[in-house]
Amino acid sequence: MHDVAIIGAGMAGMATAARLQAMGLSTIVFEAHGQAGGCAGFYRRAGFSFDVGATTLVDFESGVVGGEMLERIGMPVIPGEPLPGYMAWLPDRTITLHRDPQKWRKERSRLLGDTPAHRRFWKLLDRLADVFWRASRRGVKLPLRSSADVTQAIRAVGLTNLPAVRYLNWTMGDALHAHRLRGDKALVGLLGMLIEDTVHSTVDEAPLVNAALGITIRGAGLTRATGGMRGFWQAFVKHYGSLGGQLHVGCPVTRVTGRLGEFLVETRRGAFPARQVVSAVPMELTARLAPQVVGERLKPFLRRDAPSRGGAVVVFLGVPEVEVSGQQFTHHQLLHDYATPLGNGNNMFVSVSAAGDTASAPTGFRTVMLSTHCDLKEWRSLSPQEYREQKTRLGQRLIALARRVYPRLGMDAKVFEAGTPRTYERFTHRPEGAVGGVRQTLGNANQNSVPHDIGVPGFRLVGDTTWPGLGTVACVLGSQIVAEGVIQQARRLTRISPRSLDRQVETPDAHAATH
Template identity: 60%
Template sequence: MFRTDVQNSDAPAPDTPGTPHTLDAAFDVAVVGAGMAGMATALRLQAAGLSTVVLEAHGHAGGCAGYYRRRGFSFDVGATTLVDFEAGGVGAELLDSVGLGPLDAEPLPGYRAFLPDRELVLHRDPGLWHAERLRALGDSEPHRRFWALLDRLAETFWRASRAGVRLPVRGPAAALQDVRALGATGLPLARYLRWTLGDALRHHGLRDDLPLTGLLAMLVEDTVHTGLDDAPLINAALGVTIRGAGLSRHTGGMHGFWRALVSHYRALGGRLRFASAVTGVDGGPDRYTLTTRRAAVCARRVVCAVPASTTARICATLPVAARLRPFLRRDADALGGACVVLLGVPEDEVTGQTLTHHQLMHSYRRPLGEGNNMFVSVSAQGDTLSAPPGHRAVMISTHTELAAWQGLDEVGYQQRKKELTELLIHQARRAFPRLGERAVIVQAGTPRSYERFAFRPAGAVGGPRQRPANTNQHALPHDLAGRGSGLWLVGDSTWPGLGTVACVLGSRIVAEGMVREKGFRQ
């Protein structure tokens, strides 16, 4: 998947040109895209008794939470952990609602953060994390007040997320739902909707505290894809505390996770069609037609679980395309990319660390990305679905600007990819000093890879960078197409945004909304 000279064995065969044929059966719902949001929505609807089909352009499910297999290794190419999939969580609610039992996943106790001048462990256990952050980042009264605010926001809004809060508010019913989800004690915290994380740091006199702001900058870049002074405070508080919500890694990584979900979806009677890129959606409620080169699919309702720009393109003849244009113009400068280095290594190259996930920054002064903020994930010992016996799969990821990869000729592109690969491996040796010395596999993915294989426009991943002007009450709504249209949007372009837990929450909102649509179940 991540070398232009290597064909991915899981990649779809090219669509066969010609006139598409129409499937004999019509479906209640057609879902475009088999990423986290699309598959979670399809699972919910299928479990609710509706007939569904998922149309996926790639050769397997996953999208930006997908995987790549080569020579006995299975690498995660986007998300490497699952968030809030344990009892009481947003992910656990999905599993319960569709009749899928607990996942074969290992809870992660936390991960180690390497800052330029110190190390600390981001513990899953709240008590350990409370003590560690005061030890490593400052134990002054302003530090304690700042963390108390973040903890209160996180506790309230994690609870509200699990209770079904939804934004933007689109009417009295949604407002009442959100009031109930927040509860009486949580309502006063809504005043922080206009704050950024930078505002909170300045309020407590901590904006110039380099270790504290360095760590927070890494965490919010990974969870809301933006900087301290743009990151909405409430969203940032949730991102900073995802370990407390519960991180886990499935046996076999995302490959193992998708095998479980796809198998269950098919057992429920759901239809999943790979190598079926949708080129057009036409019609209206109760009579949509989705066109691919392989087939034309008929469905009463449609869920677009692809980037907003892709939805606008394939729905060009529908009113939703025009409604999307202001959002697309607004967020045109808020898109970012990612690079990932995939290593298959002997076991002894990743020994010496009790934790398998690490985050590294090497300069407080340099902008983040391009290796200055990188996440290292290592498959678990004995996980032979991820790596052959005696070996481990290692994923190193970092953010990148899309413009840095545009306009390069092939020679320039390969040189830039080579240099970044070497840089990421070199810097990851702070955690694993011998990493990559005897690697069996070394491959890299760039925005060009995500554009080619994950079908992300221009290689952008994770949805727009979140800021007060484009998130929460200003986010792209799931029902932008209009009530009664029968067309819904879900995924990282919509609220609540990027990440596995956000996509799962969005799937709940969309599935519940579709089931409630007047006349749909008749």
């Protein structure tokens, strides 16, 4: 019998498993797909390695969220290309989104306005980002459900920063209106791009704090691993195995029964007993697989969040290096039209592998990923022919739009493939191919988010449909919170000596104080 069974080998599931394994618990991970990664995974074709979702690791440097996780499990920092920033291509201007805060302040003042209202607006966003990035790194947990949660949140935010908490009830639209900037086309256009890309929401619906974190995410540090996500996962899975963890790929879970101390995880390869279970798949799947009481607890959230799910379309290109030459940055984000709704190419992220990264592409070639958001309903009820035509048409549109950055892109592609919500549904088993968690609003984020512990002893949720939501950094932060809860439950089960666990586990505050 294992101490913990984890369902899903994406970023949240593997980070949770590795933490627990390093802390002395025996873990086993089940993954329906043929390899780890989930929506931060990869696939190979004709000598190229393509990232299927996330293309960068956020906050994975020493002493921060991802770096803290690697330190806890005894794994070196992943080799890669630290991004100094990337380019935002608006319809009427280009803006360099510098990682360096001073360079970014100068750039936004020069290209987005330097009026007193603009300065006050950016001062507010900078302050919120600073306060809540630090709070996230110090282990804040939402929704607050106990006095201990409240105490930890106050410590994480800091007494002097408590006034910033009032902005948890604001949207980005509220902040823009308060500063009389909602009509600033370029500013709103840029914010809309960054918000959709990071919290999958809109300017008028995105919670202000979440949006502030999202639009400053490059300041937390973006890194593209050598070899892309394939390079990351090869190293991570190997390290997890060296800790004694077990990963079963191509092994979908069909049902979970039992209770604390005696769960049974049923798969196509047999049944596996475990004392605790962590589900790192979307809550829709969790509700289908888990004991009935879990499904009942999730029903209100499922009804609430069903309209907030979204999808993505990605074009994968393997091209000669000459097609992506001439640009300082390897990552770009493009907005085609201020007046057109975002998605389907109007707001597209372009990620190119680094020069010399032969783990991503053969010598003389580069990988290119073009990604854009879409509505799931656009891909429902299509005949096979309609589906092929729509996929081809949108794929060609994305390449045409990307030629604003790389005029020769795709002229002599060795690989040209496209992924749609149907692709994600097939390979990641996500219902209808929904990716990245729900579109965040005041009604479903932060204090209204899906909790990791839904009140079923020994059963926890982690991943992008729970707090804090989408992205590699969010999933890693969630893994820290869930691992701590699992350890506390293990102590109560008394199988593991509490004294030995105390030697291995530090509190978030104690760890944060060392950095």
